[in-house]
Amino acid sequence: MALALVRDGHRVLLLDRERPAARASFGNAGAIVNGSCAPTAMPGVWKEALRSIGKPLSPLSIRPVYLPRALPWLVRFVGDSRPSRVLRIARDLYALTRRAVPSWRSLTDGTDLARFLHEGGWLKVYESERSFAKTAAGRTLMDAVGSSYEVLSADDIRDLEPNLAPVFEYGIFQKDSLRCPDPGGLVKAMVEHAVAAGAEFRKAEITGLSVDGERVRVQGPAAPVHADKVVIAAGAWSAELASQVGNRVPLDTERGYHMMLPKGSELLLSRPVMNGDRFFVLSPMVDGIRMTSQVEIAGLDAPPCYARIRKLLPEARRMLPELDATETSVWMGCRPSLPDSLPVIGASRASPNVLLAFGHQHLGLTLAAATAFVISSLVAGRDPGFDLGPYRPGRY
Numbered sequence: 001m002a003l004a005l006v007r008d009g010h011r012v013l014l015l016d017r018e019r020p021a022a023r024a025s026f027g028n029a030g031a032i033v034n035g036s037c038a039p040t041a042m043p044g045v046w047k048e049a050l051r052s053i054g055k056p057l058s059p060l061s062i063r064p065v066y067l068p069r070a071l072p073w074l075v076r077f078v079g080d081s082r083p084s085r086v087l088r089i090a091r092d093l094y095a096l097t098r099r100a101v102p103s104w105r106s107l108t109d110g111t112d113l114a115r116f117l118h119e120g121g122w123l124k125v126y127e128s129e130r131s132f133a134k135t136a137a138g139r140t141l142m143d144a145v146g147s148s149y150e151v152l153s154a155d156d157i158r159d160l161e162p163n164l165a166p167v168f169e170y171g172i173f174q175k176d177s178l179r180c181p182d183p184g185g186l187v188k189a190m191v192e193h194a195v196a197a198g199a200e201f202r203k204a205e206i207t208g209l210s211v212d213g214e215r216v217r218v219q220g221p222a223a224p225v226h227a228d229k230v231v232i233a234a235g236a237w238s239a240e241l242a243s244q245v246g247n248r249v250p251l252d253t254e255r256g257y258h259m260m261l262p263k264g265s266e267l268l269l270s271r272p273v274m275n276g277d278r279f280f281v282l283s284p285m286v287d288g289i290r291m292t293s294q295v296e297i298a299g300l301d302a303p304p305c306y307a308r309i310r311k312l313l314p315e316a317r318r319m320l321p322e323l324d325a326t327e328t329s330v331w332m333g334c335r336p337s338l339p340d341s342l343p344v345i346g347a348s349r350a351s352p353n354v355l356l357a358f359g360h361q362h363l364g365l366t367l368a369a370a371t372a373f374v375i376s377s378l379v380a381g382r383d384p385g386f387d388l389g390p391y392r393p394g395r396y
Contacts, residue, residue, distance in 0.1 A: 246349030
């Protein structure tokens with residue numbers, strides 16, 4: 001976002017309490033899924049969630065101690081899974097995600113940032129007709145909004161990924177998607193480019209925001225900063241700042257985990273591959289294969305629990321028989337998620353000079369560049385080219 005703004009001619013100060021890419025922007029699966037449209041809250045999701053709770057390999061866990069705090073969010077989430085809501089949400093997601101790859105190309109082409117992005121697409125694989133049949137609702141949404149995909153046979157899957165075990169009978173392939181084998185490196189390089197173009201990066205804790213006429217005051221332990229415009233893009237930590245400028249946003253975190261497997265293993269795959277039966281992704285990175293998995297509802301502060309992703313190692317070996325399943329590192333990050341799976345993008349209630357841009361849930365990397373161009377348009381007073389109403393901060 002800072003890079004898009006500084007290229008647009010603005011003087012930009014980027015404030016972060018940690019180093020660049022210290023949080024979720026570092027640990028994702030590296031997939032830029034063009035045209036993704038299925039919300040997390042699909043019809044019947046609550047039934048699937050109830051069936052999965054307590055199972056050792058389930059993709060969802062809710063820490064009992066956090067359940068009372070999560071309950072209002074979960075109630076909204078279930079409400080947004082109604083069929084009448086889901087199609088509308090899918091259309092609104094697609095309006096953003098269909099811009100994903102073009103936006104990333106626009107941001108990186110002609111620079112050495114382009115080396116971080118590779119062709120390859122996004123592949124999901126399924127072992128049985130029964131598990132593939134569960135994708136019918138998602139494919140119906142993709143058809144309805146015009147998102148492009150191919151249904152693959154077992155032979156098609158083997159042609160794309162010959163090192164996968166010959167157990168997968170069906171696949172869904174989104175060819176127009178990109179992969180990033182070093183998300184952390186990409187974010188750091190983008191900050192360096194922004195600074196080289198005139199932006200300033202400052203490591204600083206932000207404790208408060210207030211509007212003073214046409215100016216915005218950013219408060220912290222260091223001296224306050226006064227700005228013409230402020231963008232709140234703090235991921236899962238954005239809600240408190242947003243509330244200080246008039247927007248009570250029901251933001252919570254779907255905590256996700258990754259495990260890195262040894263360098264050299266990345267040569268076994270050509271793209272991120274999601275196991276649709278076990279709900280984990282194997283993604284080739286610069287330093288090995290990254291296995292990502294889990295939605296854990298436990299808030300921002302609970303310590304990580306790595307046991308569940310470690311239990312998936314035998315499944316990863318079953319999926320990719322030549323894989324060296326030696327753990328080299330493990331990580332947990334917080335996805336900023338709203339019940340309707342749509343981000344918050346737009347002006348705060350308190351002032352048009354405070355803009356909100358967060359809540360991209362499982363599509364943070366996918367939507368980063370597209371959101372950056374929307375925000376740069378709003379800061380400059382330009383029409384972003386499509387209706388931002390579905391993402392307005394005040395929709396709740």
